[in-house]
Amino acid sequence: MTAAALSGYRALLSARYRMVLQYRAAAAAGIATQFFWGVIMIMVMEAFFAVGVAPPMSFAATVSYIWLGQALLALQPWNHDRELEAMVQKGHVAYELLRPLDLYTLWFVRAVAWRTAGASLRAIPIVLVAGLLLPVMGGERWALGPPAGAEAALGFAVALLGTIALGGAITTLVHVSLLWTISGEGLARVMPSLVIFFSGMVVPIPFFPDWIQPLFAWLPFRGLADVPFRLYTGHIPPSEALPTLALVAAWALALVALGRWLMARGARRLVVHGG
Amino acid sequence: MAQIQVEGLTKTFQIAKRRAGMLGALAGVVRREHRELVALDAITFEIGQGELIGYVGPNGAGKSTTIKILSGILVPDAGHCEVLGFVPWRERRRYVAAIGVVFGQRTQLWWDLPVVESFDLLRSIYHVDDASYRRTLDEMVSLLDLEPLLDTPVRQLSLGQRMRCDLAASLLHEPSLLFLDEPTIGLDAPSKLAVRDFVKRLNRDRGVTVILTTHDMDDIETLCERVMVIGDGRILQDGSLADLRERVSPERRLIVDLEDPEVTLDAPGARVISREGPRWELAFDPRVVSPAQLITQVASRHAVRDLFVENPPIEEVITEIYDHGGLAS
Ligand SMILES: Nc1ncnc2c1ncn2[C@@H]1O[C@H](COP(=O)(O)OP(=O)(O)O)[C@@H](O)[C@H]1O
Ligand SMILES: [Mg+2]
Numbered sequence: 001m002t003a004a005a006l007s008g009y010r011a012l013l014s015a016r017y018r019m020v021l022q023y024r025a026a027a028a029a030g031i032a033t034q035f036f037w038g039v040i041m042i043m044v045m046e047a048f049f050a051v052g053v054a055p056p057m058s059f060a061a062t063v064s065y066i067w068l069g070q071a072l073l074a075l076q077p078w079n080h081d082r083e084l085e086a087m088v089q090k091g092h093v094a095y096e097l098l099r100p101l102d103l104y105t106l107w108f109v110r111a112v113a114w115r116t117a118g119a120s121l122r123a124i125p126i127v128l129v130a131g132l133l134l135p136v137m138g139g140e141r142w143a144l145g146p147p148a149g150a151e152a153a154l155g156f157a158v159a160l161l162g163t164i165a166l167g168g169a170i171t172t173l174v175h176v177s178l179l180w181t182i183s184g185e186g187l188a189r190v191m192p193s194l195v196i197f198f199s200g201m202v203v204p205i206p207f208f209p210d211w212i213q214p215l216f217a218w219l220p221f222r223g224l225a226d227v228p229f230r231l232y233t234g235h236i237p238p239s240e241a242l243p244t245l246a247l248v249a250a251w252a253l254a255l256v257a258l259g260r261w262l263m264a265r266g267a268r269r270l271v272v273h274g275g
Numbered sequence: 276m277a278q279i280q281v282e283g284l285t286k287t288f289q290i291a292k293r294r295a296g297m298l299g300a301l302a303g304v305v306r307r308e309h310r311e312l313v314a315l316d317a318i319t320f321e322i323g324q325g326e327l328i329g330y331v332g333p334n335g336a337g338k339s340t341t342i343k344i345l346s347g348i349l350v351p352d353a354g355h356c357e358v359l360g361f362v363p364w365r366e367r368r369r370y371v372a373a374i375g376v377v378f379g380q381r382t383q384l385w386w387d388l389p390v391v392e393s394f395d396l397l398r399s400i401y402h403v404d405d406a407s408y409r410r411t412l413d414e415m416v417s418l419l420d421l422e423p424l425l426d427t428p429v430r431q432l433s434l435g436q437r438m439r440c441d442l443a444a445s446l447l448h449e450p451s452l453l454f455l456d457e458p459t460i461g462l463d464a465p466s467k468l469a470v471r472d473f474v475k476r477l478n479r480d481r482g483v484t485v486i487l488t489t490h491d492m493d494d495i496e497t498l499c500e501r502v503m504v505i506g507d508g509r510i511l512q513d514g515s516l517a518d519l520r521e522r523v524s525p526e527r528r529l530i531v532d533l534e535d536p537e538v539t540l541d542a543p544g545a546r547v548i549s550r551e552g553p554r555w556e557l558a559f560d561p562r563v564v565s566p567a568q569l570i571t572q573v574a575s576r577h578a579v580r581d582l583f584v585e586n587p588p589i590e591e592v593i594t595e596i597y598d599h600g601g602l603a604s
Contacts, residue, residue: 004402011399019387097348098383099400100372268350 008101013109020117027121034070034126041066042142048207056206060145061233065204067144068229071126074118075163076199076224077170078192080178081114088178104172104263108256111171112164148234155241159228162248166223169255170195176259179266200226206235220255223248278452278484279322279345284354286315286340286508314340316508317354322486324451327478329499329516330488333593337508338488339378342456345486346376359452372401375445379457382441384429390440391425394447401448408447415443418473435466442473446483453477455487459494471497492586506593523595528585529557529569534578542573553580558587 045062049055057065084107087093096106127144134143147153170191177187196202198221205216205226216222227244230236236244289309315337322328332338343349344356347363347370356363361370377383384393398408416422419439424432432440438458445453455474459467475498477483489495495502495516502519504512512519529545536553544564545557559569566584573579 008400008402011396015385015388015392015396019385022387092381094343094348095378095381095383097367098346098371098376100368101400102368 009105009109012106013113016110016113017117020114021121024121027118030074031122031125034073034122035129038067038070038126038130039142057204057233057235059141061230061235062204063142064145064233065200065229065235067126067130068232069201069225071123071130071144072119072160072163072225072228073201074122075115075167076195076201077111077115077167077174078195080171080174080188080191081111084110084175085178088175103267104176104260107175107263108168108172108259111175112168115167115171116164145233147232149238151238152231152234155231155236155238155245156228158241159223159231159245159248162223162245162252163225163228165252166220166248166255169252169259170220170224173255173259173262176262176266179263195221195224198222199224200229204229206230218247220248220251223251277321278324278359279320279486280355280357281321281345282319282355283317284315284319284341284344284351284356285313285317286337286344286349286351288312288314313508315344315351318505318508318510320503320510320513322484324484325478325482326484326501327474327499328486329495329502330486330505331490331492331495331502331592332488332505332511333490336505336593338505339456340508341505342376342378342454342486342488346374346454347371372448373450373452375448375450375453377438377441377445377453377455377458379438379455379460382429382437384437384440384444386430387428389426389428390421390432393429393440394444397444397447403448407449411447411449412443415446418476419443419469435462435469438462438466438470439473442470446477450483452484453486455485457488457490459489459491467491467494474498490588492588492592496586504593504596506596511593511596519592523592525560525562526558526587527561527566528587529559529566529573530583530585531555531557531573531577531579532581534580538577540573541576542569544572545569 042063045059045066049059049062055062084093096103099106131144131146134140147156174188174191178185198216198219200216200222201224205213205222208216216226227236227248231238231241231244288311290312292308292310318337318341330338330341340349344351345358345363347367350364359370359373361373363370384390385396388396394412397403403411416425419442421439421443424436424440427436429437429440442455442458458470458474462470471494474485474487478485487494487498500515502512502514502516503510504519512522528548529542531540531542531554533540533553533555540547540550540555540557542557545559547555548558549556557569559566570582570584573582
């Protein structure tokens with residue numbers, strides 16, 4: 001695609017991002033929940049560390065991992081866009097075909113805008129409180145620490161792009177599956193558990209037993225949370241970043257390809273109601 | 276060469292039948308029974324550059340289905356169709372960049388955004404260069420009187436305001452062909468006039484080909500030279516407005532509201548169709564008695580609160596075409 005052809009999608013991305021930002025009240029409610037979960041998870045981890053088993057990660061790194069997870073929860077493809085679902089059900093999606101745009105790219109852009117707008121609303125207050133306010137108030141032990149170094153910060157930033165791409169691809173895949181009423185609902189229902197569990201959002205992946213680690217390593221979901229968070233804390237050293245990030249990129253591309261293929265088949269099922 | 280060529284275009288919808296009762300619902304999960312609904316039954320027509328076509332027919336006749344196929348968002352089951360040299364649903368992206376479409380029942384603007392931001396987005400989507408965008412936008416703003424609306428979010432617009440903005444939006448990329456599906460539906464009288472006036476100028480001054488669907492005969496009267504009548508998925512009549520008039524009776528309607536509900540209306544040269552309290556509906560043949568004559572006579576005999584002249588509704592026109600064996604040959 002040429003740069004000129006991309007300008008339309010770029011404009012749509014920023015417009016939709018701004019539209020989602022308008023719904024600030026919903027985010028405010030979410031933030032309180034995320035603080036609550038962050039605190040609970042840290043308490044559970046504190047108990048685990050007290051038992052004295054050799055931990056796979058330092059306590060400080062674990063705490064940072066947990067806070068990053070709460071700050072960036074909205075990037076996780078754990079739910080789907082109800083507005084888009086309604087458009088599919090009412091048969092309004094076909095009207096998007098009136099634009100000289102590729103329908104898959106349009107939906108991908110929409111998903112990315114939705115995720116990133118939601119995440120930016122929540123991430124800033126959570127990072128401010130967990131990273132700056134907690135230490136000032138004497139809660140250093142429970143605070144989000146800084147990145148392990150300049151290289152770690154860079155690795156984290158790149159991995160975050162991977163998270164956005166992967167999250168966008170999985171979200172769009174779920175959205176495309178909604179074109180098949182029954183099986184689509186199925187995917188939309190199992191995806192949340194898969195995402196939350198296998199990304200490391202419930203229990204940081206290093207805490208799982210060794211025998212199951214290869215499964216986590218090869219599944220795509222790790223790129224959503226575990227990879228950027230461990231690059232941040234330095235638990236994955238910058239020297240090992242490249243192969244890990246390459247796998248995330250490969251997964252993102254594969255899921256985009258799968259989504260496109262499904263979309264091409266599903267487009268035939270589009271019905272246009274009304275008018 | 277014709278800008279639009281349609282031959283034998285056919286579209287059938289499968290409608291899932293509901294079965295009665297619990298057992299029926301269970302059986303439906305396993306194997307759904309379908310009923311077929313023929314929305315378009317082998318329609319054929321040609322439209323040339325610069326024409327302004329009225330596409331009329333009652334609700335459910337197949338007007339929107341035709342527009343959806345012609346604009347590339349619905350695929351027909353059979354038949355051939357070529358518009359601006361494209362097969363709409365095959366070369367959709369390149370094709371839709373060259374046409375404008377407005378569906379009266381739904382906006383294509385972004386609900387949450389101010390009108391002007393929707394316009395800016397469309398400019399990016401259609402890659403309109405700055406100079407032409409400014410020129411077209413200025414022209415639209417003055418022709419459709421959009422200045423006071425530009426900063427309003429679309430959700431806050433009235434139907435008439437929204438339609439004016441939708442019309443402008445469909446033309447920002449300067450298409451040479453415009454599809455309007457029921458652009459006047461639900462509009463108040465001044466908005467209807469504004470839309471009609473705009474469409475007429477667009478066609479006359481810029482040579483844009485316009486295909487306008489409606490079930491309002493007044494739209495056709497004021498706008499179109501050529502009228503295609505569709506009923507039950509078939510083209511019943513395709514010709515000039517005068518042809519259509521000849522085919523159906525030229526009768527018009529006069530609606531009179533009298534001051535006194537008790538009095539019996541006396542109107543020579545007119546036939547009473549219905550009466551509801553003080554409101555009388557009369558039919559008359561304008562070749563026998565002109566509307567002016569009739570109104571003068573009624574007003575001289577009775578105290579009149581209000582009165583207006585109407586065309587018979589499209590449903591009756593269609594029925595007449597059927598009754599007079601008027602199926603297009
Ligand atoms: N998506 C659809 N599924 C099933 N039936 C449809 C669908 N769209 C239109 N129809 C049917 O096709 C016929 C023609 O509809 P339409 O073209 O919308 O009529 P009009 O625009 O002239 O009112 C109607 O009987 C309508 O119910
Ligand atoms: Mg219609």
